Amino acid sequence: MKKQNTKIFTIFALIVLGILVYLAENHLDAYKLRILNLSAIYITLGVSLNLIYGFTGQFSLGHAGFMAIGAYVTALLVLPPYYKEMIFILEPLAWPFTVMHTPFIVALFFSGLFAAIAALLIGLPVLRLKGDYLGIATLGFAEIIRVIANNIPRITNGALGIKGIPEFTNLWWTAGVAIFTIYIIKGLINSSYGRALMAIRENEIAAEVIGVNLTYHKVMSFTISAFFAGVAGGLFACLLTTIDPKAFMFLMTFNILIVVVLGGFGSITGTVIAAFLFNFFLEYLRPIEAGFNIGPIVVPGIPGLRMVTFAALLLIVILYKQKGLLGGIEFTWEGLFQFVNKLFSKNKSSEGSAT
Amino acid sequence: MELLNVDSITMKFGGLTAVNNFKLKINPGELIGLIGPNGAGKTTVFNMITGIYTPTINKIYFQDNDITGMKPDKIAREGIARTFQNMRLMDNLTVLDNVMIGFHLHLKSTLTSAIFKFPGYVREEEDIYSRSMELLGKVELEKCKMEKAGSLPYGQQRKLEIARALATGPKLLLLDEPAAGMNPQETRRLMDFIQKIQDEFSLTIFLIEHDMKVVMGICKRILVMDYGITIAEGNPKEIQNNPEVIKAYLGVDANYA
DSSP states (O other): OHHHHEEEEEEEEHHHHHHHHHHHHHHHHHHHHHHHHHHHHHHHHHHIIIIIITTTTTOOOOHHHHHHHHHHHHHHHHHHHHHHHOOSSSSSOHHHHHHHOHHHHHHOOOOHHHHHHHHHHHHHHHTTTHHHHHHHHHHHHHHHHHHHHHHHHHHHEEEEEOOOOOOOOOOOHHHHHHHHHHHHHHHHHSSSHHHHHHHHHHOOOHHHHHHHOOOHHHHHHHHHHHHHHHHHHHHHHHSSSOOOOOOOHHHHHHHHHHHHHOOOOTTTHHHHHHHHHHHHHHHHHHHHHHHHTTTTTTEETTHHHHHHHHHHHHHHHHHTTTTTTTTTTOHHHHHHHHHHHHHHHHHHHHHHHHH | OOSEEEEEEEETTTTTEEEEEEEEEOOTOEEEEEEOOOSSSHHHHHHHHTTTOOBBSSSSEEEEEEEETTHHHHHHHHHHEOTTTTOOOOTSSSSSHHGGGGGGGGGOOOHHHHTTTHHHHHHHHHHHHOOOOOHHHHHOOGGGGTTTTGGOOOHHHHHHHHHHHHHHHHSEEEEEEETTTHHHHHHOOOOHHHHHHHTTTOOOEEEEEEEHHHHHOSSSSSEEEETTTEEEEOOOHHHHOOOOHHHHHSSOOOTTT
């Protein structure tokens, strides 16, 4: 198939998606919209984690930290100054933040930027570590960010958190950011730089001996990944309208990790599907916690059982599909058309045998 | 002027001296062999030349530049490429990608132009694609360019690794046991292949080999190592009759052998 054709299909698909978002925004209730919004934010988070973990092979567990940075930056930038003065009751807000006030999109950009700067600073020393050690170091970083957020009330309002953040986030924003993230990261993966990243994942020593600068590529991947995590954090803040340090515990990182593992390392399509599955299941498994009846048998609700179910699901995936649901397979128009062609030819042959 | 000048380097791992006082000068266009029993320190020498290890004592010069302690990717840029004893291919990437990654150090496109596929980047990629296909043609692998490197048969993986090393455009090529695990026929074909690429790319080759026949057949000069010490150096004939070498290989007095 020609490149021109796939471009037309992509534009067509985007238009269809736009119509769907429009319909969803106008016809769905707030509860369902919330699930869709969260799914889209998880796509952004998952795809960005997949860049550093799935494609570059660097086990990073710092996403909650980058999200936290993004969330606080957005919150401080979009809140009007008079309101900020009102909610910072423990200690007054530090100077530059008292007067800063920017539109949502600028705030999101700065969210990403600050997260990226943090990633650059932390990545240079930490990315020398390998495997589980890197995971522990980045996890530690995320926890440090959270503890700092708890202890600098002049900027973050401490454990009280920031409340009353305007609810700017809607499906247009979340879906738009998700698509932008996929576009950029897919562009990176399918380039010479992406090839170098995957070479590092496959065999670090071989990649280095060939001339791939490990530090540069790892830090670049880490920084870009953190940028999008920061933006997602900003969206998250303006979706929940309330943020406090507890929201960015390591559980958050593990949720994103579940999405990436479920969808498959190195598969953007898998991450997208897994992000939807994760959020839908999380909601539709609520009855388990509330307690329910199977005929005459009353099953009592056990709080936390949702996550246990999830752990079991994840174990099943890890045991039977080590590479995740999609296992590195990527959606392409060519693939879709081949699949459709196969379906049709199958139908034809079955028709033939019937007559 | 010699291409590579290894100035009596020593590598110690804690109390163990893996390589002791290793000296070597390689002139452009030479094909030199390094042999020795298991654990003699041959691969350690390669690891020091390519920057994976830094010698504990003394220095390595490449084209009169001190490359001791440089990072492997910098040394690759200087013009040294290598293969590995236990092949290090990117198993989950395609054969084509494995060669294209070899051209990495010739890339000039910026990150932005690569992400957004600017014309300059696309031209560069097309150029690298055609050069990669040319290389794959030389190692007779162009038919399986879309297969995963890990799924290739053993002998072809070895060739692919050499192709990847050639893609970096080296002046000095280090081959670590290229004939390991090959039958005599394959070994002979590989020897021809090594000589062919040496002429074609005007390379200087330094190879480690276990199989005496390979080195005796193509190398004009051979070094023998045992327990980290260079025990002999000379042409194949001298090496074959050197009692020290026979002792190292057979472990008995030369008279009984």
